[in-house]
Amino acid sequence: MKFNHSHYLYIILIIVFCSSTTFAQSRQQLKTDSVFALVQKFFNAKQADSLYALGGDRFRKAFSPGAFRSVADQQLFPLNDIKGSSLISFVNNNVATYKLIFEAVTLQLQMGLDQNNKLDMFLFQPFKQVTADKISQAATSNKLLTPMDKEIEAVVRPYIQKANTVGLSIGVLKDDKITTYNYGETIRGNSKLPTPNTIFEIGSITKTFTAALLAYYVNEGKVKLTDPITKYLPDSVTANKALSAVTLLTLSNHTSGLDRMPNNLDIKPSDEPNPYKTYNKQLLFAYLKTCKLNNKPGERYDYSNLGMGLLGTILSQISGKTFDQMVADVICKPLMMQSTAQHLSVARQANFASVYNETGNVTPAWDFDVLAPCGALHSSVNDLLIYAKANMVPVNNKLGKAFELTHQITFTKDAKMGLAWHIILVDGVEYYFHNGGTYGSSSFLAFNTQKNLAVIVLSNAAESTDAIGTGILKKLQ
Structure with a gap:
């Protein structure tokens, strides 16, 4: 994101x-x-x-x-x-x-x-190309003992040797076996490898958690996918008739017609490296009062951070909990995910990898207010492996049924969508997929149940990890 x-x-x-x-x-x-x-x-x-x-x-x-x-x-x-x-x-x-x-x-x-x-x-x-690679070989936990080890190395090494990348944590779930790989450093110059429990910003992968919350509350009977958003908004906002056809479903599959970002997200120069920090509910509702849709809801895929932030805001109103609390109570505690949260405790903060921008310079981690549901979560490879496995093989309980609902295809015109999940093709194989990016991090998560394969890639640099993720999938599928 x-x-x-x-x-x-x-x-x-x-x-x-x-x-x-x-x-x-x-x-x-x-x-x-x-x-x-x-x-x-x-x-x-x-x-x-x-x-x-x-x-x-x-x-x-x-x-x-x-x-x-x-x-x-x-x-x-x-x-x-x-x-x-x-x-x-x-x-x-x-x-x-x-x-x-x-x-x-x-x-x-x-x-x-x-x-x-x-x-x-x-x-x-x-032109900002980083022309020089690192002078020395970036450290890794990869022992290069198996064919998969060597395939991972071949895909990852060009990325981690770039001068603007710092650390990388990779998780592979293949045929029910979990393997993790770590490269580089948690902080430039500290010679400390990331571990499977190192915490990264995961950016827009957060949206899949927001969709799971929606599905959970749908199954609980608290909301319906077809509910218009005006059912949950103040009268001053619902007076905007343009919003009457926007539903919770269209928010979750990016077909609402809402802008990608609200046009009243005014950033002061001092806040530019941390753009979402001061955007609150009052500003969001002020925007919604007069906004116009770019197209009829349900007709066109149009990725919207705004829409997913609004969805999470509505769910918080319904549950009476903050976004962070909902994620903890509905998803993380049942799955025993210890490193996933919007706000990091002191202990978790000590395990957080510093983040670096496109040119390789340290940059602030992002903070969120009302738009947190579109990209505020932090997590680790170990936690996201648990999350991927729970999505691939949902158990017969409330959370498992919520995951199943998020996988149902809801749109196929401009993109193939579940609830937040994108379905992409990699060499002819379909994967449930989401990536993420902040000014100082990049993330990738994809899985295919039939192939019994999931790949997670987390980086503490803005340099995209998409090529790593898809490269690993091509090697292993």
Whole structure:
């Protein structure tokens, strides 16, 4: 879950000279790639008006045609043609970063699309490739004794040797056998390997816990998936008729039509590294009073941190408990998951891995208020192995039945969805999947019951772990 603040809808060229990954392609990535192909075509043809026509509503509000044309003519087109390009990353099925090679300089372009597949983010930056690997071999607990050990090493080593990565913890559940691997350090320079109990931010994997809470309360008869959200909101909010068709189901499978993020999430410069900290219920309800939907609920997949935060807020109102309390009482205590929580105790904090941003510099861990259900949890590989196994083989109790409900397919148009779970294909095999990312962490979780295979990857660096996760799946399935 990378923060994408709507006020950062601008185009800027910063000319500051500072010192092949495989992705499981999503439909949204393919759409973004197709728009990028047009960007490159129009850029090289010096067609500013055609580039401007690719912009969405908010992009056009930020720039008039004349202002954009001026920027293009004075700052962009003098760079001459884009001679080469490649995808660097595609974060949270939303923001693509492309490497652009010009005759005299290499830049990167961050691009994101709105609900109508128009440009919503269009940001030129200095190219941030980490050109040097670590000087020495990063430490590991991997003994390289088995074929699987060696396959894991081959997938992981290129990642952990990057100068901007620090530590990595991996869990594999294969044919009922659990194996864990740890690489790097918990804090840069401390020479301390992570362990299976080291705690990381797990970002948007949190959403699967929120969906499990929803399913639990559905089975308890406290809510229905078809309940309109207006049933649980103040009258001042329900007066917004645009919300009347949004249901708990559409919040949980990202088809509500709500924005990805609320546009009143105003971040002060001092708060920018920790963007969700001060966004509270009052701000959320103020946003909902006047918001408009981007599409009819249930019609289109459109990933929404806002929607999942709202879902958890409603569940807290129903249960009378905070999000952290619900997760503990409904999920963690029954499964004896000792390291999973929103708020870390002093003992847990001592076992938390410091987090590092895209350039490898230490950055604050994230804090959450009302949007906690979209990405606030911390966990460990050992805990997430328990969680994955409980999802793969649900027991016949209340929690097991809740997990089963989250696996039921609820949407198949633009994405194949359960409740929060994405169903992805890796070399023709379907997996229940979610990943996560903050400014200083990256996470991956996928499982397939028939293959009796689950893979968890946790990193204390912003560098995406998706290629590691899918790479391991390809080796082991």
